[in-house]
Amino acid sequence: MTIDTELKPHDTIPKAEKPVLVCILDGWGENENKDKFNAIHSAETPVTDALKEVPGRWRTVRAHGTAVGLPSDADMGNSEVGHNALGSGQVIDQGARLVDIALDNGSAFELDGWKYISESFPDNTVHFIGLLSDGGVHSRCNQLVGFLKGAAKDGAKRIRVHILTDGRDVPDGTSVKFVEELEKDLAELSGCDAKIASGGGRMHVTMDRYEADWKIVERGWQAHVLGEAPHKFTTALEAIKTLREGDGSKAITDQWLPPFVVTDDGGKAVGTIEDGDAVVLFNFRADRMVEISKAFEYEEFNAFDRKRFPKTRFVGMMQYDGDLKLPARFLVPPPAISGVSGELLAKAGVSTFACSETQKFGHVTFFWNGNRSGYFKEDLETYVEIPSDAVPFNEAPDMKAREITEAGKEALLSGKYQMVRINFANPDMVGHTGDLEACVGACSLVDKCVKELLDTVESLGGRWLLTADHGNADDMVQRAKKTNAPLFADSGAPLPLTSHTLAPVPVAIGGPGLPEGIKFRDDLPNAGLANITGTYLNLLGFATPAHMEPSLI
Ligand SMILES: O=C(O)[C@@H](CO)OP(=O)(O)O
Ligand SMILES: [Mn+2]
Numbered sequence: 001m002t003i004d005t006e007l008k009p010h011d012t013i014p015k016a017e018k019p020v021l022v023c024i025l026d027g028w029g030e031n032e033n034k035d036k037f038n039a040i041h042s043a044e045t046p047v048t049d050a051l052k053e054v055p056g057r058w059r060t061v062r063a064h065g066t067a068v069g070l071p072s073d074a075d076m077g078n079s080e081v082g083h084n085a086l087g088s089g090q091v092i093d094q095g096a097r098l099v100d101i102a103l104d105n106g107s108a109f110e111l112d113g114w115k116y117i118s119e120s121f122p123d124n125t126v127h128f129i130g131l132l133s134d135g136g137v138h139s140r141c142n143q144l145v146g147f148l149k150g151a152a153k154d155g156a157k158r159i160r161v162h163i164l165t166d167g168r169d170v171p172d173g174t175s176v177k178f179v180e181e182l183e184k185d186l187a188e189l190s191g192c193d194a195k196i197a198s199g200g201g202r203m204h205v206t207m208d209r210y211e212a213d214w215k216i217v218e219r220g221w222q223a224h225v226l227g228e229a230p231h232k233f234t235t236a237l238e239a240i241k242t243l244r245e246g247d248g249s250k251a252i253t254d255q256w257l258p259p260f261v262v263t264d265d266g267g268k269a270v271g272t273i274e275d276g277d278a279v280v281l282f283n284f285r286a287d288r289m290v291e292i293s294k295a296f297e298y299e300e301f302n303a304f305d306r307k308r309f310p311k312t313r314f315v316g317m318m319q320y321d322g323d324l325k326l327p328a329r330f331l332v333p334p335p336a337i338s339g340v341s342g343e344l345l346a347k348a349g350v351s352t353f354a355c356s357e358t359q360k361f362g363h364v365t366f367f368w369n370g371n372r373s374g375y376f377k378e379d380l381e382t383y384v385e386i387p388s389d390a391v392p393f394n395e396a397p398d399m400k401a402r403e404i405t406e407a408g409k410e411a412l413l414s415g416k417y418q419m420v421r422i423n424f425a426n427p428d429m430v431g432h433t434g435d436l437e438a439c440v441g442a443c444s445l446v447d448k449c450v451k452e453l454l455d456t457v458e459s460l461g462g463r464w465l466l467t468a469d470h471g472n473a474d475d476m477v478q479r480a481k482k483t484n485a486p487l488f489a490d491s492g493a494p495l496p497l498t499s500h501t502l503a504p505v506p507v508a509i510g511g512p513g514l515p516e517g518i519k520f521r522d523d524l525p526n527a528g529l530a531n532i533t534g535t536y537l538n539l540l541g542f543a544t545p546a547h548m549e550p551s552l553i
């Protein structure tokens with residue numbers, strides 16, 4: 001498709017004279033399950049509730065599956081695909097799908113990335129590092145197995161897998177099943193010595209994002225590369241089963257397992273990373289692979305002391321950062337996202353303010369701009385990151401919602417910005433902890449913060465759009481497949497749901513600056529997140545560009 005990067009004025013909505021607020025509630029779905037396990041339903045949310053009553057200015061849109069470029073409608077939404085869609089207005093085949101296709105048609109094994117790592121197959125080790133689950137948000141086991149088989153077929157003599165346990169996109173405890181399956185798959189690879197070499201929980205080892213805590217990456221480096229960790233076991237299965245028990249008084253969940261190394265009977269690590277080895281990061285999603293990519297790729301690096309910097313043939317499943325071209329080599333070309341709203345608005349001279357806390361900062365900047373870490377026009381764009389606490393967020397469920405609200409209000413009142421873009425992390429990040437009570441509190445607070453922001457826009461005579469990127473807080477319990485009934489452990493405790501949901505998300509518009517007759521059209525019942533981009537461009541007074549999905553207005 002040809003992309004026209006010139007924004008044209010809207011036919012009927014005049015150019016916004018006052019700021020337009022776009023506010024994303026991360027992980028805030030509109031779920032059919034309206035029992036106490038829906039934290040949003042259980043929370044005090046008078047502000048977002050009242051928005052539903054405004055005729056023609058509230059609706060839901062699809063935020064999962066094919067509506068956001070994922071392989072199937074069984075796939076839950078996530079922040080990467082959600083913010084890509086919100087920022088670009090396009091439904092783009094996403095990493096999960098592109099890798100499936102490249103494996104299906106075999107092209108993955110013809111491309112430069114694969115040829116590059118193949119050079120290590122005969123005489124060196126090939127290492128695979130990534131999230132071991134079938135969650136489909138960052139990675140998928142069947143894709144890992146596809147590449148493992150490809151490596152064995154193409155003559156890899158020695159394979160080592162470094163696993164990050166999930167328990168976030170999939171139920172806690174499933175790490176055991178995934179490791180058992182992987183052990184079996186590795187044993188079946190013919191003609192090569194293949195083993196799990198190290199690992200740890202995804203929230204504690206390797207998979208940090210937006211430089212929230214480099215210690216997480218350092219732990220991973222020590223375990224995967226140097227073969228050093230406080231815990232050593234002779235099998236990965238024994239490692240995770242033992243580590244899950246914690247210190248006896250408190251169990252540790254899959255997400256938070258400490259780093260471990262697998263050793264031989266003599267205590268020697270079975271899979272350190274050495275000069276000449278190939279290293280593949282098998283996650284397709286970008287945010288949590290950027291830091292570890294820098295550690296493997298950058299000669300100059302001072303985020304932590306690597307102690308040893310092996311010269312490896314290093315590839316990502318995808319190229320994770322389009323501006324940094326990181327990593328330089330990759331197995332499957334990433335989604336080509338162009339003509340995004342940020343670029344068009346910068347070209348049109350619109351000044352933008354974007355803000356969230358660290359955990360979601362890249363969501364409203366990097367993902368929003370199509371996985372680019374830079375600016376389009378730096379003098380027109382102000383990006384503000386409020387540092388997140390480095391704690392499990394059920395222990396501090398308010399997170400930085402108040403600080404983000406203050407920053408957003410200040411930006412609106414400053415008169416410096418035509419568009420103000422905000423993301424509240426709480427419903428998602430607290431939702432992922434599985435702690436219902438904490439999540440209910442988080443949702444109530446976010447509702448209050450939304451009020452403050454909308455009141456500010458009202459006072460200025462501006463316009464606003466409120467939406468979310470996918471569900472999460474809207475269901476905090478695992479349910480029976482057929483009946484949807486909540487599931488409980490033998491102890492009687494509800495089985496927590498830590499993942500995102502398949503629920504659609506709300507969209508609401510308003511503000512005194514919005515001409516009175518402006519309403520949502522009713523001929524787009526299947527609209528998704530990509531339809532929101534044209535909608536906020538309309539609020540700014542621009543027509544929806546032809547390469548974007550139609551506006552909801
Ligand atoms: O924490 C994350 O990495 C994902 C879940 O795997 O959540 P989100 O897509 O909301 O960032
Ligand atoms: Mn999200």
Ligand SMILES: [Mn+2]
Nearest residue numbers: 027428429432
């Ligand atoms: Mn999430």
